[in-house]
Amino acid sequence: MSYLDLAVQVAQEFAQAYGRHPRWIVAAPGRVNVIGEHTDYNDGFVLPMAIERYAVMAADKSADGGSTIQIRDVSGVEPVLIDLSAPIKPGSPKWGNYPRGVIAGCLARGINPGGLDVLLHSTVPLGGGLSSSAALEVCTATLLEAVTGKKLDPVEKALLCQKAEHEFAGVPCGIMDQFISVMGRENHLLLLDCRSCTTQQVPVTDPAVQLLVSNSNVKHELANGEYAKRRAQCEAAAKILGVPSLRDATAEALENARGKMEDVVFRRARHVIGEIERTLHAAEGIRASNWPTVGQLMYASHFSLRDDYEVSCKELDALVEIAGNIGISGGVFGSRMTGGGFGGSTVTLVKRDAAAEIKKQMAADYKKKTGIEAAIFVSRPAGGATVVKVAGKDLIAQAGSHATGRLDP
Numbered sequence: 001m002s003y004l005d006l007a008v009q010v011a012q013e014f015a016q017a018y019g020r021h022p023r024w025i026v027a028a029p030g031r032v033n034v035i036g037e038h039t040d041y042n043d044g045f046v047l048p049m050a051i052e053r054y055a056v057m058a059a060d061k062s063a064d065g066g067s068t069i070q071i072r073d074v075s076g077v078e079p080v081l082i083d084l085s086a087p088i089k090p091g092s093p094k095w096g097n098y099p100r101g102v103i104a105g106c107l108a109r110g111i112n113p114g115g116l117d118v119l120l121h122s123t124v125p126l127g128g129g130l131s132s133s134a135a136l137e138v139c140t141a142t143l144l145e146a147v148t149g150k151k152l153d154p155v156e157k158a159l160l161c162q163k164a165e166h167e168f169a170g171v172p173c174g175i176m177d178q179f180i181s182v183m184g185r186e187n188h189l190l191l192l193d194c195r196s197c198t199t200q201q202v203p204v205t206d207p208a209v210q211l212l213v214s215n216s217n218v219k220h221e222l223a224n225g226e227y228a229k230r231r232a233q234c235e236a237a238a239k240i241l242g243v244p245s246l247r248d249a250t251a252e253a254l255e256n257a258r259g260k261m262e263d264v265v266f267r268r269a270r271h272v273i274g275e276i277e278r279t280l281h282a283a284e285g286i287r288a289s290n291w292p293t294v295g296q297l298m299y300a301s302h303f304s305l306r307d308d309y310e311v312s313c314k315e316l317d318a319l320v321e322i323a324g325n326i327g328i329s330g331g332v333f334g335s336r337m338t339g340g341g342f343g344g345s346t347v348t349l350v351k352r353d354a355a356a357e358i359k360k361q362m363a364a365d366y367k368k369k370t371g372i373e374a375a376i377f378v379s380r381p382a383g384g385a386t387v388v389k390v391a392g393k394d395l396i397a398q399a400g401s402h403a404t405g406r407l408d409p
């Protein structure tokens, strides 16, 4: 569903929940990373795209005129109440820590929306490795911008959201997810230099290919602790190599220092150094529509994540193996796990005219192998966070033919 169609639906859901029309509607996408995994916190490169799955918020000034932000979710989970007149701290329910952290960051910059009634509807699957939390953070920041009319610089906005995740959700993530949710552009991948925070939009214009996102529908518990461990191992490797971060290391220097480090630290660093190179090559391959090369780089990335970085799992390996067995003759160029790992999703580069058949076969073979239903979908690279409706200005109406419905004033 497009974000405009989803916004129309959320406007209606808001009216049902609160008994009036929303004044603001904003949307922020989830992401899939095409290549460049576990490189962002090593100052390296990543190449994600925003997907057509969104966190959408509809809002109005709070009915009682008070200074509380109330966020309800369409699923009916416990709502979040944030009192703006007291210091904002992490609390319960836990899902509220993402918006809490963002709101605290906005208040610190003088962006104070006052009390709000908010309804959240997200189509980014939770635990699917598709950045549902970054979408929620960026959606919250975009809502506060829309309500106050104060715009954050995009880099500052992404960093504010990342800080919320560190300090309020306790996840020491890198910067990729929040950046792509803010800066995604339709039909483009984002080549992000995580050291300088500079970006290049890489167009994907070849109509002959598509990306399939396959959610394994498993999420193994170790994810968070293992993520922090990987970061520490990378830092240890950089220290032994005498460089500020693994971005500055070469494969040759690592090989020469092999005797000075534990084997596990060596393998972590080998993944990161190789992955940074693969990401730059893949960006060139995409610019040249050289899909067989991009596909090979994707497989190489997966094997490195599986064997050296050890963040894959048997379900993700099964999905990649199934795609590999279909192979180029069946329309698959390449496949890999995407995101932090230990479950979540894979991303598969396929020929467009074979996509429907590949999707069917992958789902059937995965079910046979694991007993689990995968959720597989195609996504174009989507645009980043956007204001759909702002008091007095209805962008859905302006977009006209894109949306199936109109919003009431």
Ligand code: GLA
Residues within 6 Å of the ligand: 036, 037, 038, 039, 040, 041, 173, 174, 175, 176, 177, 339, 340, 341
């Ligand atoms: C998670 C983090 C990102 C990134 C990926 C791995 O998605 O949030 O910052 O580190 O894992 O590439």
